[in-house]
Amino acid sequence: MPFYLVLIALVTVYILKKIMTMNKVILLNKRPHGKPTLSDFKITSEEIPAAKDGEILLKTAYVSVDPYLRGRMNDAKSYVPPFELNKPIQSGIIAEVTDSKHADFKKGDFVSGNLDWKEYQTSSGKYLQKVNGSDAKLSSYLGILGMTGLTAYLGLTEIGMPKEGETIVVSGAGGAVGTVVGQLGKLLGCKVIGITGSDEKVGLLTSTFKFDHAINYKTTKDLKEAVKSACPKGVDIYFDNVGGEISDAVLANINKYARLPVCGAISLYNETKVALGPRLQPLLLTKSATMRGFIVGDFAEKFPAATKQLTAWLRDKKLTFTETVVEGFDNIPQAFLDLFEGKNKGKMIVKI
Ligand code: NDP
Secondary structure (H helix, E strand, C coil): CCCHHHHHHHHHHHHHHHHEEEEEEEEEEECCCCCCCCHHEEEEEEEECCCCEEEEEEEEEEEEEECHHHHHHCCCCCCCCCCCCCCEEEEEEEEEEECCCCCCCCCCEEEEEECCEEEEECCCCCCCCCEECCCHHHHHCCCCCCCHHHHHHHHHHHHCCCCCCEEEECCCEEEEEHHHHHHHHHHHHEEEEEECHHHHHHHHHHCCCCCCCECCCCCCHHHHHHHHHHHHEEEEEEEECCCHHHHHHHCCCCEEEEEEECCCCCHHHCCCCCCCCCCCCHHHHCCCCCEEEECHHHHHHHHHHHHHHHHHHHCCCCCCCCCEEEEEEHHHHHHHHHHHHEEEEEEEEECC
């Protein structure tokens, strides 16, 4: 064979080998100002790492994108440290063990944990939990059987403390946490009203998720009146996922001894100035109401029992869930941005 053909063959094999061992990574390129954009992220590549003794090699299968990641993109002190510039973003991930030099894991196992936005990565296995796709859909460990399910269950039961016959309003109702809160409210014998951002989600809440009533906050002119007419006996529990003007409208309708779990404030995450609203002290005082913010980790010791309960209800079909699944590693940033446009129904998941 002529020398130049051998050379071309060798170069081709080298390039193919390089491409096949390339590992895509998503870094925080710059800190967003206001609404995040694609340019805040950077997709780069590195070599696929090899597992050393005591390590496993993981191949990412499903990535959770969550509103709270927005807070970690700011350079501000919070309950978790901010993401560093030019370092990988992290979130809840389900990954497959593709190589193991660790006694507790074998090839083919699936694990769940807070991992880097990388196609492949090594891990010591610390803080990873094995998950089993035959017990429940693998991606459900990022949603109803994972962090968002626990947030809904523990926020509602520990702070909301629902009693049969009470009225619950939940904002962000068509999302991962909201759809679970509403179903739990119904299971516990309450009347449940959801507030969400499209007529399609309104339909989903009242049909699939059995909410008593749902309100589209984007098309309702007087939200305060809409909540009042949906809750003739007033609001006993307001599970707040969004904050801002939606919450102002609900709070105007609370009953004496109302409980107000503050789970999230997505309507304010991209604000660049401090947003002003009604002063709440007189309302909380005269209604003897309890407003309490929480981070799901506050209830970490209750995770095993809560997971067991959620798993049982899911198995017995007393709970259900829906997902919006985006495909492809490169689409993780866009899926994250789409949360702020309400493009997800239920849990937003990226399948790799
Ligand atoms: P979701 O699945 O609910 O997705 C976000 C949803 O928020 C969107 O689909 C959109 O729905 C709604 N939304 C976006 N922008 C606005 C806006 N400006 N005003 C009102 N609604 C808006 O996310 P999660 O279920 O994962 O999270 C829900 C909330 O709970 C978030 O605020 C999150 O930060 C918080 N959270 C808190 C935890 C804790 O430990 N305290 C843990 C997990 C989540 P729509 O079409 O209705 O506008």
